[in-house]
Amino acid sequence: MLMSGTELARAIVQRAAEKAADYTRRTGAKPCLATVIVGEDPASVTYVRMKQNRCHKAGIESRHVALPERTTTEELVAQIRELSDDPAVHGILLQHPVPHHIDERAAFEAIAPHKDVDGVTMHSFAGMSFGHNDFLSCTPGGIMRLLDAHDVEIAGKHAVVIGRSPILGKPAAMLLLARDATVTICHSKTVGLADVVRTADIVVAAVGKPRFVQGDWIKPGAVVVDAGYNEGNVGDVDFDAAVDHAGLITPVPGGVGPTTIAVLLEQTVDASLRQLDA
């Protein structure tokens, strides 16, 4: 069965828009998400434009900071600190990836924890790992919402996460663990990956390689979450083959993607309301 994210995302955004309207009624201003982009990676430019559109529709102000490719780490950190200190900005998103010469971690850490609506700081990661959940990394957060919306049982199940990036694989593993899954984290150095995946009740593919996960790796009835988004709208799972084995499977596009942005908008609005009440 298809595990679509479109309807779910719409519902999350709808609720975020209502809360944004509430914020505006109370303050006369809009919740504000600042998006920082360095350089002109075409995929990133498209993605940021899409986020701005979604913000606009949800009643969220979108402030766009575009920095040239040659920006230094120090300049980027200074820019992000300024946004962290700006009371009119409620959430900050640094578009990933940044150019290679920049220390991305240093830039992420310049985001004030209470404005980390994309869930990329060390503080947010530890919060997810320890069950505090102030802000979630958006894609893992979207994945959990998808699983819940489709009544997927998580506790006691074996979840296999393929990929270990700091904003996708690792936090996804930690969120599944917090919900009492037995969690295995696999990666490029894993030996016998196919056999490990074959033991999974829940598979999260977060590798960034098109059609990497094969159909016959999927245990009959397993839940397959494809967090990949590769060139040509292709996921990390060989969907056409996997769909015959999986009990539930996300399409690409229309699966994890929409829920990721929805969680970003929701967390931005929540941040604005929390900052109002603080």
Add this chain to the structure above:
Amino acid sequence: MLMSGTELARAIVQRAAEKAADYTRRTGAKPCLATVIVGEDPASVTYVRMKQNRCHKAGIESRHVALPERTTTEELVAQIRELSDDPAVHGILLQHPVPHHIDERAAFEAIAPHKDVDGVTMHSFAGMSFGHNDFLSCTPGGIMRLLDAHDVEIAGKHAVVIGRSPILGKPAAMLLLARDATVTICHSKTVGLADVVRTADIVVAAVGKPRFVQGDWIKPGAVVVDAGYNEGNVGDVDFDAAVDHAGLITPVPGGVGPTTIAVLLEQTVDASLRQLDA
């Protein structure tokens, strides 16, 4: 074969003592570890006394802060903040566990990151997870040293960690992952634990239940690390049964325990030197 920690710990402490002496030559003062204990749990009192002894022998000053059982979270946080601000204190250890009415996480977070020689803050956890490794949680740090001292291959191996506490199971999993193991995290809600453990090349038992891991759960030749320390000097692994299956196995006592304290002393001295150079 036995994977003893005694010799290794001695070597680590020896080197820490040399560095401590170097610190003293340069400053006239000693590296200083402040230990905070709340209440009078007998095991904790014994453990803290042992740490103080070891500090003394290694040329590390040990400052002891004993607070009554009725201490509030606010009082404890204030006390720890004071130590965080005190330039004569280089490392801070809050003895775990604290009384139930205290918010232990809030207390841990009052430790300045550059003094977190026990590796308990959210910052240190994320650092271990992302491969920065400023300070390690001491028991997971000791485990990694034990594995390295015994030339255990980690990359590509399947490591199963039983237990998911914020200062033992989770950081152990993250350190093994950073060394390219495929890592499975198990816990009380894991279904079919014995079968999961049977697939492990490396087993880390961090459950806190005496002789919980059975001998026939151990794959022939696997490496078994027992991080448990229960009443009566008993580990989390049924040693007498497991020793027949394991390729390498830590004894209790004399395995992980000594390396834990050794890493604590080493990190305290390193902290003092880093604060000197900062």
